[in-house]
Amino acid sequence: MKMASSMASEPSTTIPTVDLSPFFHEDEAGRKQATEIIHHACQTYGFFRIVNHGMSTELMAQAIKLSKAFFELPEEEKLKFRPIVGSEAPLPAGYSRQPDHSPDKNEYLLMFSSELGFNLLPADPPEFRSVLDECFTQLARIGLLVEEILNECMGLPPNFFKEYNKDRRTDFMAALRYFPATGVENNGLSEHQDGNCLTFVFQDDVGGLEVLKDGEWISADPQEGSIIVNVGDIIQVLSNNKFHSAMHRVVRRGRHRHSFAFFFNIDGEKWIEPLPQFTSKIGEAPSYRGFRYKEYLQLRLRNKTHPPSRPEDVIHISHYAISPCK
Numbered sequence: 497m498k499m500a501s502s503m504a505s506e507p508s509t510t511i512p513t514v515d516l517s518p519f520f521h522e523d524e525a526g527r528k529q530a531t532e533i534i535h536h537a538c539q540t541y542g543f544f545r546i547v548n549h550g551m552s553t554e555l556m557a558q559a560i561k562l563s564k565a566f567f568e569l570p571e572e573e574k575l576k577f578r579p580i581v582g583s584e585a586p587l588p589a590g591y592s593r594q595p596d597h598s599p600d601k602n603e604y605l606l607m608f609s610s611e612l613g614f615n616l617l618p619a620d621p622p623e624f625r626s627v628l629d630e631c632f633t634q635l636a637r638i639g640l641l642v643e644e645i646l647n648e649c650m651g652l653p654p655n656f657f658k659e660y661n662k663d664r665r666t667d668f669m670a671a672l673r674y675f676p677a678t679g680v681e682n683n684g685l686s687e688h689q690d691g692n693c694l695t696f697v698f699q700d701d702v703g704g705l706e707v708l709k710d711g712e713w714i715s716a717d718p719q720e721g722s723i724i725v726n727v728g729d730i731i732q733v734l735s736n737n738k739f740h741s742a743m744h745r746v747v748r749r750g751r752h753r754h755s756f757a758f759f760f761n762i763d764g765e766k767w768i769e770p771l772p773q774f775t776s777k778i779g780e781a782p783s784y785r786g787f788r789y790k791e792y793l794q795l796r797l798r799n800k801t802h803p804p805s806r807p808e809d810v811i812h813i814s815h816y817a818i819s820p821c822k
């Protein structure tokens with residue numbers, strides 16, 4: 497079993513690794529160590545890698561294999577799973593491909609919890625749906641565990657996040673395939689911060705996911721069985737900038753890359769603002785004004801559907817930032 501490395505010895509060219517096995521048996525010291533590493537990672541990188549999280553390596557490998565087979569189907573087959581116009585799903589569930597003019601060069605299959613009835617997934621091979629559903633269930637379980645750990649890191653009551661977002665209907669998962677780099681261009685997914693709470697990624701052995709730390713791009717290399725976790729904008733706002741929503745991107749390599757990204761989300765009606773624990777209770781001014789989450793999502797979606805001509809007009813979480821008093 498790979499043990500989590502200590503904070504002091506962590507080389508700066510890699511993201512911190514956290515062993516979650518102490519959370520599956522009585523190991524107070526191990527839990528404390530894992531919590532400290534996550535706390536430090538959220539304050540610095542906004543990215544970390546989890547191992548021994550309880551999701552099997554075989555399940556991940558099977559999901560990658562099935563998604564690879566799906567994306568290799570002829571375009572007209574994949575288009576049979578095109579999102580249904582007028583569906584009530586929070587985002588278009590099904591198969592989509594980035595438009596040709598998009599700087600992002602990938603295609604993806606987006607799904608929600610199967611109970612919601614929004615998913616458009618092939619019935620053949622028969623294990624396709626069951627494997628993807630099982631991935632969803634496992635990642636949702638891991639999401640709850642990591643949120644529990646964050647409660648501790650952030651000095652919040654033990655059930656804070658569970659209570660904060662009881663409605664899990666907006667969590668979604670995407671199977672992604674990135675196209676190979678060309679001789680002139682290698683952008684797979686432009687640099688961005690995720691708008692949600694937490695994102696969980698597992699990937700094949702191609703590589704290309706990178707996180708920005710202190711002005712340098714650090715690679716979140718593929719390591720079999722591990723899951724990459726990144727902090728999203730909601731946690732950055734709640735923590736009043738103490739925890740970082742990591743800037744990350746995907747660089748294309750010489751061959752197709754497959755990954756799964758699971759977005760642990762929040763109900764769109766939720767009002768988001770820095771928590772008192774990070775503001776009034778410690779005598780600090782809030783760095784963001786409050787906003788309803790769905791308003792922010794709509795603005796982010798508009799960036800995609802009606803991209804502003806100037807990059808500086810793209811809406812990020814800084815849209816809600818309060819400039820410090822002079």
Ligand SMILES: O=C(O)CCC(=O)C(=O)O
Binds near residue numbers: 685690705744
């Ligand atoms: O495919 C990946 O590794 C990352 C995907 C990602 O960052 C995203 O979809 O927001």
Ligand SMILES: [Fe+2]
Binds near residue numbers: 688689690695744
């Ligand atoms: Fe992302």
